[in-house]
Amino acid sequence: MEESKDAMPLKIEYAFNDDSRHYTCVLTYEQYKNFKKLPVVQECKIIKNYEENIEFHEHDMQVVLNLASRNDVSHIQKLSQLV
Known part of the structure; x- marks a missing residue:
C-alpha cells in the first residue's frame, strides 16, 4: 500500500x-x-523525506505536539536529537 503525502514521515x-x-x-x-x-517554535524546516528503515512513532510525536501546544517542550527534547 502506498503512503499518502500527508502520512509520509519527514525529518x-x-x-x-x-x-x-x-x-x-x-x-x-x-x-x-x-x-x-506553535508559538514556542522559533524555526522549523524539512530536512528530507525520512526513508530509513526504522519504526515511525506517530503516536509519540502526537503526544509531543499536544504538550508543545501548551508550551511544554520537555518531552520533545527527550525524543529529538541535538544537531
Missing part, C-alpha cells in the same frame, strides 16, 4: 524560542504543519 530540524540548540525529529507532513505554527 525536520527546528529550534525553540530562547534555546540556541537545534533539534531533529521525524513527523508526518500534517504534524509538521501543526508543529511549525
Whole structure:
C-alpha cells in the first residue's frame, strides 16, 4: 500500500524560542504543519523525506505536539536529537 503525502514521515530540524540548540525529529507532513505554527517554535524546516528503515512513532510525536501546544517542550527534547 502506498503512503499518502500527508502520512509520509519527514525529518525536520527546528529550534525553540530562547534555546540556541537545534533539534531533529521525524513527523508526518500534517504534524509538521501543526508543529511549525506553535508559538514556542522559533524555526522549523524539512530536512528530507525520512526513508530509513526504522519504526515511525506517530503516536509519540502526537503526544509531543499536544504538550508543545501548551508550551511544554520537555518531552520533545527527550525524543529529538541535538544537531
